[in-house]
Amino acid sequence: TTSLDEKIQARIAKHPCYSEEAHHHYARMHVAVAPACNIQCNYCNRKYDCANESRPGVVSELLTPEEAAHKVLVIAGKIPQMTVLGIAGPGDPLANPEKTFRTFELITEKAPDIKLCLSTNGLMLPDYVDRIKQLNIDHVTITINMVDPEIGANIYPWVHYKRKRYRGIEGVRILHEKQMEGLQALQEADILCKVNSVMIPGINDEHLVEVNKVIRSKGAFLHNIMPLISAPEHGTHFGLTGQRGPTSKELKAVQDSCSGNMKMMRHCRQCRADAVGLLGEDRSQEFTKDKFMEMAPEYNL
Ligand code: CLF
Numbered sequence: 001t002t003s004l005d006e007k008i009q010a011r012i013a014k015h016p017c018y019s020e021e022a023h024h025h026y027a028r029m030h031v032a033v034a035p036a037c038n039i040q041c042n043y044c045n046r047k048y049d050c051a052n053e054s055r056p057g058v059v060s061e062l063l064t065p066e067e068a069a070h071k072v073l074v075i076a077g078k079i080p081q082m083t084v085l086g087i088a089g090p091g092d093p094l095a096n097p098e099k100t101f102r103t104f105e106l107i108t109e110k111a112p113d114i115k116l117c118l119s120t121n122g123l124m125l126p127d128y129v130d131r132i133k134q135l136n137i138d139h140v141t142i143t144i145n146m147v148d149p150e151i152g153a154n155i156y157p158w159v160h161y162k163r164k165r166y167r168g169i170e171g172v173r174i175l176h177e178k179q180m181e182g183l184q185a186l187q188e189a190d191i192l193c194k195v196n197s198v199m200i201p202g203i204n205d206e207h208l209v210e211v212n213k214v215i216r217s218k219g220a221f222l223h224n225i226m227p228l229i230s231a232p233e234h235g236t237h238f239g240l241t242g243q244r245g246p247t248s249k250e251l252k253a254v255q256d257s258c259s260g261n262m263k264m265m266r267h268c269r270q271c272r273a274d275a276v277g278l279l280g281e282d283r284s285q286e287f288t289k290d291k292f293m294e295m296a297p298e299y300n301l
C-alpha cells in the first residue's frame with residue numbers, strides 16, 4: 001500500500017508549478033481562450049493578461065477552443081517535456097465557461113495524458129467544481145488576496161455576479177464567500193488547490209499570514225505569494241495612485257512567516273496567458289497563431 005503522501009507526490013511529480021523539483025524538467029503551456037472577466041482588481045488593466053497569474057503589461061493572442069487544441073497538439077509533439085496545459089486568461093477562465101471547458105474537452109479527447117490546470121479568481125468556482133471534477137482537472141488555482149472584505153474593499157472596486165454589478169464591500173463579500181465555498185468544494189472533490197496571493201504593501205501585506213491560516217485550514221495544498229508589479233505605464237488603478245510593489249526582501253519575509261505552516265511556492269515566474277516552455281523560459285513567440293496554424297500536429301500520430 002502506498003501512503004497518502006506518495007499518492008500526492010505522484011499527482012504533482014510532473015507539474016512544474018506544484019512541484020519545485022518538477023519545474024527543472026517539465027514544461028507547461030497556456031492557451032489564451034478566456035477574454036472576459038467578472039471582477040475588477042485594482043492591479044489589473046483589461047488591455048493586458050489577467051494579473052492574477054501574469055506579469056502586467058503582457059498581451060496574449062486570443063484563440064478559439066479549436067485553435068487552442070491545435071496549438072496544444074502541435075506543441076506537445078515538439079516539446080516532449082510538455083506535461084501540463086493551463087488556462088489562465090487573459091481574463092477569468094470561469095467567466096468564459098463554454099470556451100474554457102470546450103478547450104479542456106478537446107484536449108482530453110485528443111491528448112489524454114496531458115494534465116489539465118485552471119486558474120481563477122474563484123467567483124464562479126462553486127458553480128463549476130462538478131464539471132472540473134468530471135473533466136479530470138486535478139489542479140486548480142484560486143487567487144485569494146484577503147479573507148476580510150474590509151481589506152478587500154481596497155483591492156476590488158466591483159464584482160459582477162449573476163447579471164448584477166455590486167460595488168464596494170458588498171461585491172467583495174460575495175467574492176470572499178464564493179472563494180471560501182470554492183476552496184471547500186475543491187477539498188471535498190479531492191482536487192489539488194493552489195492559492196495565489198498578490199502581496200500589496202500597506203494593503204494586504206500584514207494580512208497574508210491570516211489568509212495563509214484560513215486557506216490551510218480549508219485544505220489548500222500550496223500557497224504562492226506573488227509580488228504586486230505596479231508601473232504607471234500599465235495604466236492600472238494602483239499604477240496611477242503610485243502604489244508600489246514589495247521588495248524581494250519584504251516578499252521573502254512574508255513567505256517565510258507562512259512557511260512553517262504549509263508548503264510555499266517560491267519559483268513562480270508570473271507567466272503570460274499564452275506561455276510555452278519551462279518556467280522562466282518563454283517560447284510563446286515560436287508558437288504565435290500565424291506560425292502554429294501552419295504546423296501539423298505530430299502528437300500521438
Ligand atoms: Fe499555468 Fe498556473 Fe497551472 Fe502553472 S502557471 S495555470 S499553476 S500551469 Fe505557475 Fe506561471 Fe506562477 Fe502560474 S509559474 S504564474 S503558478
Ligand code: SF4
Pocket residue numbers: 037038039040041043044045046049050051052090091092121
Ligand atoms: Fe484582471 Fe484577472 Fe483581476 Fe480579472 S481577475 S480584473 S483579469 S487581474
